[in-house]
Amino acid sequence: MDQPQLSWITNFIWGIADDVLRDLYVRGKYRDVILPMTVLRRLDAVLEPTKQDVRDMKANLDANEITNQDAVLRQEAGQAFYNTSPFTLRDLRNRSNQQQLRADFEAYLDGFSPNVQEILDNFEFRNQIPRLSKADALGTLIEKFLDPQINLGPAPIMSGDTVKVAGLDNHAMGTVFEELVRRFNEENNEEAGEHWTPRDAVRLMARLIFDPIADDIQSGTYLLYDGACGTGGMLTVAEETLRDLAAAHHKQVSTHLYGQEINAETYAIAKADMLLKGEGEAADNIVGGPEYSTLANDAFPSREFDFMLSNPPYGKSWKGDLERMGGKDGIRDPRFIIQHAGESEYSLLTRSSDGQMLFMANLLSKMKHGTPLGSRIATVHNGSSLFTGDAGQGESNIRRWIIENDWLEAIVALPLNMFYNTGIATYVWVLTNRKPEHRRGKVQLIDATTWFRPLRKNLGKKNCELAPEDTDRILHAFQTMEESEQSKVFPNEAFGYWKVTVERPLRLKVDLGEERLRHFRQACVGAGDAALAKLADFAAERLGAGPHLNYNDFSAKLKLLSEQTDVKLTAKRLKLIKDELAERDENADPVVKKIHKPGKVEENTLHGLYGTSQGIIEFEPDSELRDTEQVPLLEVGGIEAFIQWEVLPHAQDAWIDPDSIKTGYEISFTRHFYKPQPLRTLAEITADIRALEAETDGLLAEIVGAG
Structure with missing residues (x-):
């Protein structure tokens, strides 16, 4: 079925909302009815040919007191779902009594398999039935979805030997459903950004993980994962991208999608989308609901994945998750308490006010290490992931862990106002544990903030998008690694520093x-x-x-x-x-803290130990004069040289506390891509002053003349 026909079907369903729900719901709530009804009509049409077989099998299983019926009934239905009620939607269309229609419709819903029940529960669709029934709209709604002009079933509607209305295969039905989801999200753009990543951004992310390895994809099975999957759009776009790439290289690939989502409605949409596409197993691999927080309740703790994409929530507190995991002192989750840099309990725990970087750590914990391609990851974050957290704190520790393992390939700065509900700066991180030789030990930063085209009509705060040529431009910069004003390449160590406490003696x-x-x-x-x-x-x-x-x-x-x-x-x-x-006095002698015996400790003025005839003297530090310095890892001569050149000329009695040294990492796009505005010339400034003087002189003459 071509795109115009799919758009016509989508428009028809979109129109049902205005026809039936206008006086019952505000526009933002239309989707609470239309999305689950679209799912129900598709499932109903798919199950029609085997409906009686399933009912007969159900009766036989009940008669033999067999309780574990799900697998058998799925097999009888020939689908990953089934319905054992005596009704189809067509059976319900002629009910004249609203009470009877409501009772039969609820019995019809109760007959669906457990996986469909989970979708209905998370849609909270049963909560809509009393309102629809009371307004006498339930029957009309069913009638509209059974309109002979549209066919949401897989089999064509025939008129003799002629196809009257073509059927929808699974892919086409999935396309229609995704288009409805997109429209509803854009209608509700203020909240859409929480669960819906714009398709232009998703396509870029998919290409960033697949294009570099296009020639290395082999026929086989690949696992894709999103730990904050929302409506599942990232997974489906990534799957399509991988399959198209494989087909272009004459490879046969099979994909399995895995996702986790805490929001009930978006989880229901993701799971329903998989069922509508005929991917029953994939639907079972989408796990979610309010009890399934990715951070506190990992649904796939032992799984490793080939490709991962994610858009985690920004600035969202994970304090509740932290408490469920035992608190900062009690948490032992191996995703977040790891071994690194000689520490057996290296903490990746971030501030409880923002858990977005923990989602990145979750992805990294699921990388494959025993395959030729390893794992490739694209995840989008706001700017705080680049620099928040001091040395030794969770955010900095995550950056350090990533960069010191040489997993970070590139970070792409996206244009502002790319997302529906925020105008803040956003960045795509591209990570892999199989860097190609020419990228090893390096990180590329790409400033794509000016590569976009404006939208003709704003969608919430989204006022621009990545045109295909913009995406190609980013991919070209990424794959060639050519240095330019928008692309810069740095050694890994360029982002690291030592944080050192500088002491001065108490006087x-x-x-x-x-x-x-x-x-x-x-x-x-x-x-x-x-x-x-x-x-x-x-x-x-x-x-x-x-x-x-x-x-x-x-x-x-x-x-x-x-x-x-x-x-x-x-x-x-x-x-x-x-x-x-x-009292403090800069002319007073330093206060001696301790005198060490010679031999037990050596003189080291950089560490505040001074040799005298009495022994090695250690002075007491003055907390009011205490300061910290960030010494770049690439500093020639290291910490000692930095202190000699940058500190001692200004404070000759200063020393560093060797126990205070911590390693941190931060990434500053502003520092590397900032373009200062050129200063105005003296002639331009003089001209402005003279113009102002002439203006004020004229004004004064006018005032005096008026007087």
Whole structure:
């Protein structure tokens, strides 16, 4: 059946909504009725030839008290589904009594196989029946779907030996259903983006994973997976792309689709679409509903897939999933707690406010490692996946894990306003565990933000699309890896850095003048320690008012004085002295934290260890002067050279804390593709000033003249 005929059928079904539902539902709710009714009519027509055989088999199984009937009834129906009720939709069309029609229609629905029941339950279609029946619209709705002008069955409608209305094969029926889904999603564009990725973006993603290996595809079976499959559009487009590619290379391929979706309605659409296409097994491999969160309840924990595509939710909290998985301290899911970089419990757990990168980790956990092609992945994210998360945090750890395993081929920046309900920047990540030789150790960034064509009419916030030539342009840049203003190639290490804590010594002086002592006495009163205040007064008499610029020397003398007055210098009292009596002074000597014996530790000024005649001195760091530096992994000479050139010239007493060093990764498109606006010339600025002066002079003359 050609495209104009399919469009005519789609338009006819679309028109049923306006004819029957206009006064019953707002337009955004038409799909709650039309989509499940389209599914029911197709299934009904497919099952008509074997209807009686199924009923007879059902009676026989019941008579023999056989309870496990599903497989036998599927076989009798010759389909992956069946209906054991005494009715077809044609049987219900002439019911004049609405109560009887409702009862019989509900019995008809109850007769479907469990897989169809699951679709109806997730559509919540039974909830619509009371409203339709009360408005006397149920019979009209059934009548419209049985209109002789359209045929949703696979067999043609004949008039003698002439085909009156052609039948719809599974592919054509799937096309009609997908077109209805697309229209309803675009009608409801504010929410469509949550479950519906624009087809232009999906086609690009499919080609990014298939085109590079077109010559390597062999005849055989391939598994495709989407962990946030929505209505299943990514899977079906990917399947069509792979089959077309294989056919062009004279290969025979078989595909199996797997998906998981938490939203009940979109899950029902995806599963129904598979059934309508005659892919019963594929329908069973679409798992979902509110209890099937991909993060907390992985439906395919032991499966590995050849090709994976996904558009996970952006900025969506996964706190509920985290709690179900045992919390951050209790989670042991091997998808998210892994071994990497010498860590046996390397955490990929991101902030609970946004779980999109965990969907990427889920895909990566399902890669095939024992096949020539391995796995190829395309997943679309917003910009936060490129840079959020500090070194050692989940988001950065995921990027590090990906890049250090050399799985990231490229990231493509898409045009703004590509999606229905958001105008934010979006990016397609292309990953594989079988990089070709010329890509190994490298990552390509492609700026495709200007490669698009505008839509004639906005669809929500979507105001542009990728034309075929735009997709080809992106694919050309990707496959050639040629450097240009829109395509740049970097070594993996270019995105990594060391985060280092830079310390400076605490420098304290002690002033035993009357004003400082008064402040200290008040602090001691607050702490209930009058004895310590007296010790300070005694120290002022013996040691003088100050300032005492060597805190360690002062502490040693104070200890001797405390022994004379029987005031023990406990840790609590020493802290009070340091906090309330001493004060920071950049001219004071550094406070010594510890003196190490020579031999046990070596002098290392970069790490804050200084050799003296007393031993190796370690100074106490000043938390107020503490800072961090990001040192690029590609820094010549590493951390030490960076500190020597970038830190010590400004702070000669600085050192780094070796235990603080963490490795992080971030990707900045702005840094690599930013094009600064050229500065205006002096002549242009002068001309503007003179124009403003002339304008104000004229205005002043006009005001004076008017006066």
